[in-house]
Amino acid sequence: MEKMKLKLLYSDLRPELEIIEKELEQAVDSSSHLLNDASLHLLQAGGKRIRPVFVLLAGKFGNYNIDVMKQVAVPLELIHMASLVHDDVIDDSEIRRGQPTVKAQWNNNVAMYTGDFILARALEHITEIDMPSIHHILSKTMIEVCRGEIIQIEDKYKLDQNLRSYLRRIKRKTALLISSSCELGALVSGTDEKTAAHLRRFGYFIGMSFQIIDDILDFTASDEELGKPAGSDFMNGNITLPVLCARKDPAIYAVLKANLKQDLSDDARVEIVEMIRNSPAVGEAKMMSERYLHKALKELSYLPKSAANRTMRNIAFFIGKRKF
Amino acid sequence: MEKMKLKLLYSDLRPELEIIEKELEQAVDSSSHLLNDASLHLLQAGGKRIRPVFVLLAGKFGNYNIDVMKQVAVPLELIHMASLVHDDVIDDSEIRRGQPTVKAQWNNNVAMYTGDFILARALEHITEIDMPSIHHILSKTMIEVCRGEIIQIEDKYKLDQNLRSYLRRIKRKTALLISSSCELGALVSGTDEKTAAHLRRFGYFIGMSFQIIDDILDFTASDEELGKPAGSDFMNGNITLPVLCARKDPAIYAVLKANLKQDLSDDARVEIVEMIRNSPAVGEAKMMSERYLHKALKELSYLPKSAANRTMRNIAFFIGKRKF
Numbered sequence: 001m002e003k004m005k006l007k008l009l010y011s012d013l014r015p016e017l018e019i020i021e022k023e024l025e026q027a028v029d030s031s032s033h034l035l036n037d038a039s040l041h042l043l044q045a046g047g048k049r050i051r052p053v054f055v056l057l058a059g060k061f062g063n064y065n066i067d068v069m070k071q072v073a074v075p076l077e078l079i080h081m082a083s084l085v086h087d088d089v090i091d092d093s094e095i096r097r098g099q100p101t102v103k104a105q106w107n108n109n110v111a112m113y114t115g116d117f118i119l120a121r122a123l124e125h126i127t128e129i130d131m132p133s134i135h136h137i138l139s140k141t142m143i144e145v146c147r148g149e150i151i152q153i154e155d156k157y158k159l160d161q162n163l164r165s166y167l168r169r170i171k172r173k174t175a176l177l178i179s180s181s182c183e184l185g186a187l188v189s190g191t192d193e194k195t196a197a198h199l200r201r202f203g204y205f206i207g208m209s210f211q212i213i214d215d216i217l218d219f220t221a222s223d224e225e226l227g228k229p230a231g232s233d234f235m236n237g238n239i240t241l242p243v244l245c246a247r248k249d250p251a252i253y254a255v256l257k258a259n260l261k262q263d264l265s266d267d268a269r270v271e272i273v274e275m276i277r278n279s280p281a282v283g284e285a286k287m288m289s290e291r292y293l294h295k296a297l298k299e300l301s302y303l304p305k306s307a308a309n310r311t312m313r314n315i316a317f318f319i320g321k322r323k324f
Numbered sequence: 325m326e327k328m329k330l331k332l333l334y335s336d337l338r339p340e341l342e343i344i345e346k347e348l349e350q351a352v353d354s355s356s357h358l359l360n361d362a363s364l365h366l367l368q369a370g371g372k373r374i375r376p377v378f379v380l381l382a383g384k385f386g387n388y389n390i391d392v393m394k395q396v397a398v399p400l401e402l403i404h405m406a407s408l409v410h411d412d413v414i415d416d417s418e419i420r421r422g423q424p425t426v427k428a429q430w431n432n433n434v435a436m437y438t439g440d441f442i443l444a445r446a447l448e449h450i451t452e453i454d455m456p457s458i459h460h461i462l463s464k465t466m467i468e469v470c471r472g473e474i475i476q477i478e479d480k481y482k483l484d485q486n487l488r489s490y491l492r493r494i495k496r497k498t499a500l501l502i503s504s505s506c507e508l509g510a511l512v513s514g515t516d517e518k519t520a521a522h523l524r525r526f527g528y529f530i531g532m533s534f535q536i537i538d539d540i541l542d543f544t545a546s547d548e549e550l551g552k553p554a555g556s557d558f559m560n561g562n563i564t565l566p567v568l569c570a571r572k573d574p575a576i577y578a579v580l581k582a583n584l585k586q587d588l589s590d591d592a593r594v595e596i597v598e599m600i601r602n603s604p605a606v607g608e609a610k611m612m613s614e615r616y617l618h619k620a621l622k623e624l625s626y627l628p629k630s631a632a633n634r635t636m637r638n639i640a641f642f643i644g645k646r647k648f
Contacts, residue, residue: 035474086436109477112410112436116443117470123447124467127459135451143448146441150359153433 009314010053012307016066020052023074024081027121038114043081051076051181053315058185058199060308065189071129072138072184078122079142080177083149085115134184141180148172156237157261159247166244167208170215175207198299202312205296210319212289215240217322219276231273235264241288246281293320330646333638334377336631340390344376347398351445362438366405375400375505377639382509382523384632389513395453396508399462402446404501407469409439458508465504472496480561481585483571490568491532494539499531522623526636529620534643536613539564541646543600555597559588565612569605576603617644 010017028039052073059069119142126138148169155165182203186196217226218233219242226232233240237260247253252275259272276282296316303309334341352363376397383393412435443466450462472493479489506527510520541550542557543566550556557564561584571577576599583596600606620640627633 030471030474032471032474032478034478035471086440108432110474113470113473113477116410116439117467117474119440119443120463120466120470123450124463126447126451127456127463130456132451132454139444139448139451142444143441146437146444147354147356147359149437150354150356150434150441153437154356154358 054181055185057308058182059189062189062191075122075125082115082118085111144172170211174211175204178207179203202296202299205292209289209292216285231269241285242281245284246276246279378505379509381632382506383513386513386515399446399449406439406442409435468496494535498535499528502531503527526620526623529616533613533616540609555593565609566605569608570600570603
């Protein structure tokens with residue numbers, strides 16, 4: 001399994017990650033059964049905990065103390081979790097046509113407040129950190145992530161948007177939180193500012209690369225590998241890099257335009273996915289993700305060689321090569 | 325207009341409230357048109373700004389400095405605004421205060437992320453306060469408000485819930501934020517702890533009284549006065565104090581039970597509203613709200629007489645007597 005292979009790369013961090021896992025469990029605990037169920041479900045659904053991993057690795061460049069590291073790792077992962085729950089609400093309502101069932105509505109409401117609750121818990125953890133500069137970065141990150149969500153709604157179904165809009169979106173959606181994880185991990189462990197800046201940029205570049213690959217996989221991986229129908233992004237109106245590259249071909253542009261905002265049949269969806277998959281767009285998008293990957297690696301090259309540096313490098317390579 | 329009359333009570337605070345209004349406008353400003361529209365719409369829909377008013381009044385018991393006061397008044401009002409947007413998603417409300425809700429004007433997704441964005445802005449403002457105890461109260465308040473929202477979902481359509489469940493719910497939904505407003509206003513202006521505790525309890529009691537009256541008005545005021553159909557709470561499954569009092573009559577209980585979770589016709593809705601309105605339940609609920617009102621006034625009686633004390637007293641009386 002993909003997730004397993006990635007985890008091997010940072011198996012050294014397992015004891016520390018378990019501490020963070022316990023803190024996360026405590027953070028989502030509440031007196032409400034419903035809330036506990038929803039939050040624990042979310043927690044157990046797992047995820048790669050890549051943000052805490054980056055916090056910990058960045059911390060290894062300074063005076064690493066797990067009790068300090070977890071103070072930023074936990075709220076960062078909580079912010080990420082909250083945004084996941086709220087994203088699910090969005091996607092749910094996209095699929096649903098006409099009137100929502102009472103049950104669907106109930107779940108969405110629970111999901112919304114579960115997200116709010118987790119955000120509030122993140123805030124609680126943040127308030128325990130007594131470094132104002134850390135607060136500042138965390139709150140700025142949260143604002144930009146939220147802004148990104150809104151911009152994603154604004155940019156939906158806009159086939160004629162420029163590349164810059166896309167890059168701005170994935171920056172806020174993915175790159176910023178990883179970038180902040182690296183920067184904060186460095187800062188709380190007392191690295192010098194130059195090291196923190198290299199790590200911040202490493203996180204930014206690797207986040208951009210990661211999201212571009214994610215957007216490519218939506219067209220190149222199978223439904224089974226993705227755990228959802230390929231082409232979901234396009235069907236939901238999210239115009240990603242492969243589409244932006246593919247639309248340069250007038251014939252492809254016409255097909256995309258005609259199928260935008262349509263209730264696509266499964267055959268039509270597969271046809272569009274294959275059209276993109278077989279176009280030069282996938283190669284172009286891959287090149288762009290690789291350019292970000294190399295920029296990320298370059299940032300690491302400025303930093304002292306160490307086990308943490310190597311692990312970051314391996315994770316970056318892994319992300320660059322992943323097939324789903 | 326009701327709102328006008330209330331505003332007269334604190335007209336002395338107008339210059340300071342205008343400063344806070346400007347800060348709120350800045351706080352919801354963003355680079356996204358959609359987000360700006362949604363947030364400004366929400367801001368202009370207004371509201372009584374009762375939380376900032378209580379912050380300012382509480383501050384008058386200490387060393388009042390508007391630049392310090394606004395640091396807590398702004399995030400408290402932002403938290404309140406965010407919870408309003410998210411509530412509208414839940415209740416599927418099309419109208420609030422006679423104006424279309426963000427949810428109705430755009431859609432649930434925009435409403436959800438607008439709420440998230442406003443929460444993130446609240447966090448940004450909180451991080452600028454360099455008193456850890458203030459952070460602690462604010463984050464605890466936010467957690468409890470979110471928890472309250474979830475509990476409200478859990479308790480929906482439960483006609484057989486006990487009074488304690490209701491009180492716990494309105495505490496978290498309304499009383500806590502007002503209570504924190506009073507407490508924080510006192511603390512940031514450097515009052516002694518006893519004064520802050522009296523003001524905190526005043527806020528709590530007045531918040532409870534306020535919410536009970538709100539819940540009564542849902543049955544006794546007209547659709548026009550409410551700016552939404554009377555009986556909306558019951559139709560949405562929110563079991564409030566008038567219902568809890570009225571259900572003691574077996575005949576009323578049977579009607580309520582039969583109409584719970586039903587898609588009520590307008591006639592059926594009006595019939596239920598009138599049944600409650602004409603029952604002893606309204607009087608009982610009013611008595612309970614008055615008991616809280618008196619407890620609130622008692623807290624003020626322990627504090628030095630002053631213009632701020634008198635204004636708080638007047639607001640409390642006004643709330644106790646308001647008809648819609």
